[in-house]
Amino acid sequence: MDVDIVCVGFGPAAGGFLTTLSRHLVKEDGAPAVESGVMPGLPPQVVCYERADGIGFGVSGVVTRARGIRASFPGIDPSQIPMAAPVTSEKVLYLLDPVGASRRSVALRLADRLIRALHPLLPFERDALELPYIPPFLRKHGGMLLSVGQFNQWVGERIMTDGLIQIWPGTPVGSALIEDGWVKGVRLLDQGVDKQGNPDAGYMPGMDIRAALTVIADGPVGAVGRQIDEQFGMPPGHEQRDWAVGMKMVVQLPEGCALRPGTVLHTFGYPEPEIFGFLYVYPDRTASVGIFVPSWFQNPVRTSYRYLQHFVLHPYLWRHLEGGTMLSWGAKTLQESGRRGEPYLAGNGYARIGEGSGSTNVLTGS
Ligand SMILES: Cc1cc2nc3c(=O)[nH]c(=O)nc-3n(C[C@H](O)[C@H](O)[C@H](O)COP(=O)(O)OP(=O)(O)OC[C@H]3O[C@@H](n4cnc5c(N)ncnc54)[C@H](O)[C@@H]3O)c2cc1C
Incomplete structure (x- = not known):
């Protein structure tokens, strides 16, 4: 033809x-x-x-x-x-390790201890520290969430x-x-x-x-x-050519979940310090939650799938997800070069x- x-x-x-x-x-x-x-x-x-x-x-x-x-x-x-929603709120969170399973440098462990010691003075909740500042590359204000x-x-x-x-x-x-x-x-x-x-x-x-x-x-x-x-x-x-692996779940949030459509959470620090995570909330109590494992991350023992399980179980996220239903999940490469x-x-x-x-x-x- x-x-x-x-x-x-x-x-x-x-x-x-x-x-x-x-x-x-x-x-x-x-x-x-x-x-x-x-x-x-x-x-x-x-x-x-x-x-x-x-x-x-x-x-x-x-x-x-x-x-x-x-x-x-x-x-x-x-x-x-x-399924589209305008971005209504954004947070960047540093997730501390609640179970001691991640590979953290000595400097990071010391920083974590300091954060825990000072936590009453900080925006710290359920092993997560909210950054007071959103770096420009992560700012999505005025943007939208899309399926x-x-x-x-x-x-x-x-x-x-x-x-x-x-x-x-x-x-x-x-x-x-x-x-x-x-x-x-x-x-x-x-x-x-x-x-x-x-x-x-x-x-x-x-x-x-x-x-x-x-x-x-x-x-x-x-x-x-x-x-x-x-x-x-x-x-x-x-x-x-370098590729990251992105892996995510689409979740029907439990009834009564406090997260509103348009919520954007970006995370780093857990399940490993190098792994970035996200949780985006769509209309009809639907959320997309996942991680990016970068190309420069080397660990022959743990898989992205395993890391995704650890990520969703972090106490800061799990309180929103517990009782929800996983609708689908999948992975895709992401060009990093x-x-x-x-x-x-x-x-x-x-x-x-x-x-x-x-x-x-x-x-x-x-
Ligand atoms: C987990 C994850 C989360 C992401 N989150 C964001 C985000 O929040 N914001 C953002 O901007 N970007 C995000 N991205 C990146 C974004 O998804 C990609 O940049 C975008 O999808 C690239 O679009 P594309 O059309 O170039 O390629 P693709 O979306 O990969 O589309 C390529 C299409 O080509 C088809 N195809 C491939 N080979 C063939 C073939 N031989 N014959 C016929 N069809 C073929 C595929 O089926 C596919 O439909 C994310 C990526 C991942 C993996």
Whole structure:
């Protein structure tokens, strides 16, 4: 099949790109702003393939200052988006170790003792010290809490309403088609194969989608992005790729829970000093609670899953979570290398966007 633009993956990056693109495909009178190269007389033919079964899959809860989102949707009202809430309160907490299981340096142990000794004078509660100051990179005031899944669904519906762009969920891209040093489109994965990859009931060989431009938006460790990295290499000095692991639970908070929608808690200090944690509260007593295990953290013995258990059991958090119900949980990688991991953003027939393009800045956030 021939199209003008093919996009790999429908995450927040592709959602933003396709939203902007959809506004420039036709003029006000409905005539094509640019003519399609494959269907003369029509606007450019744009197709996006997402491997997940729906466009509403995602890493669930995030907090964002929403600068990019507001640029794409001026005047956006969070109440229009399912599960979204404006940020109403923010805290950064230093969690002390209530059980003595973390690997703390001598200096940190001394600091912990001092905090415990002075606790009546400090904003200290249930083994947690509230910082009097929120560092700028963590300040989300004026921003919003979003379920990425719900938000993607909302964005995807808007993109598809005018019929100019097609988004196909349940359609994984197998590889980029590379010919003579040019990306010429993508090859979809075979469908209906058994575990060994042999044709099974409903077998359909993966189609070749040829396009003038292939936009790769397949996230922090996408197979197609990595194929492009291997094929074209990285810009000089940009070879280092580092990933953190983010792991979280979505929890239905117990009835009577004091946390209000829009609450943002960021933590450090426990279950290990290097591990960052978060708890975000959405409407309908739903919360997202999780940790980031950084790439530079080395411990062959304990797993992120185990650490997440320890984290939610910290007394400061557990009093809110006890009696709640875990609705789902999952993990995802997070690009930590920033500019050092930035690949060539555009090349022969392709462009890179989103986390695979190295644009995630874990210090400033979104
Ligand atoms: C636990 C956790 C918490 C986070 N919290 C925040 C936060 O609070 N605020 C914030 O701003 N950011 C947060 N992030 C980061 C944020 O989720 C990412 O930066 C963002 O999702 C990146 O968007 P993306 O579109 O580039 O990639 P992704 O969201 O990874 O989307 C890529 C899409 O491509 C699809 N795909 C991949 N390969 C293929 C293929 N071969 N064929 C078809 N489809 C494919 C995937 O299924 C996916 O839907 C968090 C991340 C994690 C892990």
